[in-house]
Amino acid sequence: MTKPIRIWGRTTSSNVKKVLWLADELKLTYERIGADLSFGAIDTPEFRKLNPNARVPTIEDGDFVLWESNAIMRYLAMKYGGEAFYPPEPAARANIDRWLDWQLSTLIPVDVPVYWGTIRTPPEKRDMAAIAVGAEKLVAVWAILEAQLANRQFAASDRFSIADIALGVLVYRFLANPFLKRPPLPRLTAWQDRLRARPPFKKWVELPLE
Ligand SMILES: N[C@@H](CCC(=O)N[C@@H](CS)C(=O)NCC(=O)O)C(=O)O
Incomplete structure (x- = not known):
C-alpha cells in the first residue's frame, strides 16, 4: 500500500x-x-x-x-489529477504562474508587515502609524487584482485555479482584518464570496485571524 x-x-x-x-x-x-x-x-x-x-x-x-x-x-x-486547477496548455498555465509569482514577489512583502503588525503583535506594541502606511501600500497592491476582476470571475480567468488558492488565503486576512482602512473593493469581495462557496475555504481559511 x-x-x-x-x-x-x-x-x-x-x-x-x-x-x-x-x-x-x-x-x-x-x-x-x-x-x-x-x-x-x-x-x-x-x-x-x-x-x-x-x-x-x-x-x-x-x-x-x-x-x-x-x-x-x-x-x-x-x-493528482488537478488539470482543472492548473491546465497544461502553455498560455493558461503561464497565466496562473504569473499570479502565483505575483503573490510571492509583490503581495507577500506588503501583506506580512501589516498582518504581523496587527494580528500578531500585542496591542501595546502595535505601531499604528507604520501600520497605516503599510495598509496604504497593501490596498494599492490589492487594487491591481480588483481592477483585473472587472472581466473575469477568478484571479487568472473565469475558472477557479491554484492562483485563487494562493491569493484567496491572503484576501481573507486582508478583508477580515479589523485594523485596516480599506476603500470599497466590490470585485475582490465578490470574488471572495465565490471562494467561500468552496468547502476547503470554510475549513482552512475562514477562521478567526491568529
Ligand atoms: N515562500 C515559502 C514561505 C514559507 C514560510 O515562510 N513559512 C512560514 C509559515 S507561513 C514558516 O515556516 N515559519 C516558521 C514556522 O512556522 O515555524 C512558501 O511559500 O512556502
Whole structure:
C-alpha cells in the first residue's frame, strides 16, 4: 500500500493553508504533522534535513520531499489529477504562474508587515502609524487584482485555479482584518464570496485571524 502524503505545517500558516486547501480539492489522503507546533518549533536538525530553510509547508510524497507552497501546489495538481486547477496548455498555465509569482514577489512583502503588525503583535506594541502606511501600500497592491476582476470571475480567468488558492488565503486576512482602512473593493469581495462557496475555504481559511 502506498503511504499517504505527509504535509508538515501548522494550520495557522497561510502557506500551509494553501496546500491543505488544494489537497482537499483533489480529495487526497494525507497525514498532517505539526498540529501542536508553534512558530519556529520545526527548527530542528531532523526537520532541516527535509527543508534546510526550516519552513512550512514541506511535503513528503514517498521519497520525494518538496518545499515552497506554490511549487507544492503545482506538483500536487500535476500529479493528482488537478488539470482543472492548473491546465497544461502553455498560455493558461503561464497565466496562473504569473499570479502565483505575483503573490510571492509583490503581495507577500506588503501583506506580512501589516498582518504581523496587527494580528500578531500585542496591542501595546502595535505601531499604528507604520501600520497605516503599510495598509496604504497593501490596498494599492490589492487594487491591481480588483481592477483585473472587472472581466473575469477568478484571479487568472473565469475558472477557479491554484492562483485563487494562493491569493484567496491572503484576501481573507486582508478583508477580515479589523485594523485596516480599506476603500470599497466590490470585485475582490465578490470574488471572495465565490471562494467561500468552496468547502476547503470554510475549513482552512475562514477562521478567526491568529
Ligand atoms: N515562500 C515559502 C514561505 C514559507 C514560510 O515562510 N513559512 C512560514 C509559515 S507561513 C514558516 O515556516 N515559519 C516558521 C514556522 O512556522 O515555524 C512558501 O511559500 O512556502
